[in-house]
Amino acid sequence: MNAGPVRNEPRARFGDLLAAEWHKLWTLRSTAWAIIGGAVLIPLMSVLAAVTDYVNFPEYPDGIKENFFPSWSSNDAFSDGSAWVMLLLLGSIGAVIVAGEYSSGMIRANYAAVPRRRQLMAAKLTVVTALFTVWGAVVAVVAFFSSQAILDGRGVGIDIDYPGALRLVLGSAMLAPVSVIAGMAIAAILRGLAASIVTTIGVTLLAPVLMNSQRDWVIRVQNLFPISAWRRLSNIDPDGSSWFRPAELTVGGAWMVYAVWVVAAIVVGVLVVRRDP
Secondary structure, eight states, X not given: OOOOOOOOOOOOOHHHHHHHHHHHHHHSHHHHHHHHHHHHHHHHHHXXXXXXXXXXXXGSOHHHHHHIIIIIHHHHHSOHHHHHHHHHHHHHHHHHHHHHHHHHTHHHHHHHHOOOHHHHHHHHHHHHHHHHHHHHHHXXXXXXXXXXXXXXXXXXXXXXXXXXXXXXXXXXXXXXXXXXXXXXXXXXXXXOHHHHHHHHHIIIIIHHHHOOOOOHHHHHHHTTSHHHHHHHHHOOOGGGGGGSOTTSOOHHHHHHHHHHHHHHHHHHHHHHTTSOO
């Protein structure tokens, strides 16, 4: 008995998947508010640090005044605290983007609508990478120029053409996509929301801090983490180069750490989608 011709379901175009992932990203209010809130908070931290130094500068000892530029100035532009907030916030957002779909069961509907799982994950990674690259650039640029404009009032602001200043801004900006993609990769493996967030924080933030040793092999392991790469890229003090021992990162090595984390996370994210949800 002839059942008639079988009609093939139209495949979703990649552009449609990008639009769908963009819509899903902003549909979850908590994620949307976290993205917006982070874009305000991190530059605000730089502004408040610069205002504090501007107000207190006349009272600083002569030694601090003489050495304020460029090390203290660059710290106001983007501090360790700013980098920690970015890693914590965006790593958690990345975990929520992926693990949230597993926790809610939405992932089954997604795979039913788009059986080509790798294409779906590629669309998600494309949207997230593009968004947070722009997000990181805006945050880093605003933090740098606003803080240095304030410090210019004391004659200690850094110009963008100062050696290493552009690298500081770029390194801080690119920490954003690295952070969120790392969180996505960890969530793709663990799939549980709470476990993914805690593990992301532990891997990207706590692990390098707990490795408190001056042994060369420990320093080399610390160099594998994004926070260590960011610290090397953000160091623009010529006299501060002596802080980096031979076992520590070069500028080129720091960029390589960023690249390895991104590539490894993308590979993991694409490979693990073959598993059953």
